[in-house]
Amino acid sequence: MATTQASAQRVTAENGIEYAYRDFGESEVPLVLLQHFRGNLDNWDPALIDALAAERRVVTFDNVGVGATSGKTPSTIEAMAHDAIAFLDAMGFERIDLLGFSIGSFVAQEIALIRPDALRRVVLASSAPQGAPGMHGWAPEVIAAVGGREPNPQGYLEVFFAHTETSRAAGQEAAGRIFVRSTDRDEPTSWQTRQAQYDAICAWGIPNHALLERVTGIQLPVFVANGDSDPMILPRYSHLLAGLLPDARLKIYPDSAHGFLFQHHGEFAADVHAFLEEPGAEA
């Protein structure tokens, strides 16, 4: 049975929220994943989860108000970070590796600033620092593609994959893997979640050069990664993050976009494993 067939589990935290999560693989330090805009447990590409869980414990979860987790999605990254920390505490995790993707990478930065000693190493995929000029809101074609009331598979492909034959084909394959699950599917994300997450993303993107300095407070080793053609969060923001963070590695994956980590799931998982096992990385 593929690790991705794991059933969703439930844990109730001190904030009274019942969190839905899935738990795969084994390792001393778990790798916890923070999901993209409007994504739930099902939206993690099973090929990526399998490749990560082959070498370590991987935990995916719905943050407050998302999918099957109870409560109402808050509209700030800071509140989402506190909600995620409540989940980590409920799970009894003392120290984790954290991988945040898209809005999840904003939450990951915030956790690294609020609760640094809960983290060992951090992966920021398709990310940007708060206040970076030029990213406020999203380009109209991006929000049109992924922000509508109804699911838009074509729009998903346009934003998550590059406009090349190879990347589009990879996108069709990833979408096939994501939607093949027929049992124990997660709850769809609500319109309330969409609106609250969009508010939080827009607030994160209000231009403010002074806020760029915040991430210089993250002393942890960080792996920054993006696709070279991401239209949603441009690769220049990964450059910026890697330049601001005191201890970052940077990789830009070719012929790919926002969903580069699904398209290049084998290579990305190998890069994540290598980063998490770098000489000097303590357990």
Place this chain on the structure above:
Amino acid sequence: MATTQASAQRVTAENGIEYAYRDFGESEVPLVLLQHFRGNLDNWDPALIDALAAERRVVTFDNVGVGATSGKTPSTIEAMAHDAIAFLDAMGFERIDLLGFSIGSFVAQEIALIRPDALRRVVLASSAPQGAPGMHGWAPEVIAAVGGREPNPQGYLEVFFAHTETSRAAGQEAAGRIFVRSTDRDEPTSWQTRQAQYDAICAWGIPNHALLERVTGIQLPVFVANGDSDPMILPRYSHLLAGLLPDARLKIYPDSAHGFLFQHHGEFAADVHAFLEEPGAEA
């Protein structure tokens, strides 16, 4: 005859300074080069100049007080930029491409801010934005290697080339090419130049996050490049520049250090040509 056998020429500018320069190749828009710390005309690797001049006009010059150029080297990047602009005006250049290396890349940024319409495209090699935290002064081993009173070929190799067999071998070859010239050598750079340039570099590195915003005013296309193991100006500052500049491309060259452009002269020259000839690059 290799283009690098070209004799030094002289031009006197409105500031009364007599500039020494060398002029190679042919193209409508010349590519002007700004040299590294303590470097004079001879310190450009002939292999790089030949590869650049094969496809365009390339002009190297000694800025004020450096090598055979008259005057006293000023101790701020801003003054060096004005001195370089005086040279461009004396040459009758209306619009150039500009390649700055190390301290020359700081001067290039300043020229792009002071006199943007004199420039078409900019290459920043082994560079950093003013105010970037963590680069103030240089690591003691770096300044010990390249900052002494007497020439230190071993120190040069340690800073300009990576500590691998392949990079060291490339460094020996580059040094051989640089020091093979027997006639019409430039004047050595003086201790006054060394002190003034070091003051300017230290002032550039005074940590000041607010100053990072300056380069967002450079609207020109920029190619940012560095070696992956540069100990003098870390690659993270190239990431930072590429993230801050509105229109940048970034390349980090493997197995190389501060002198990556000498080591990888063929690849780098090809990348520079491709950048300068990108679709949309007007003449």
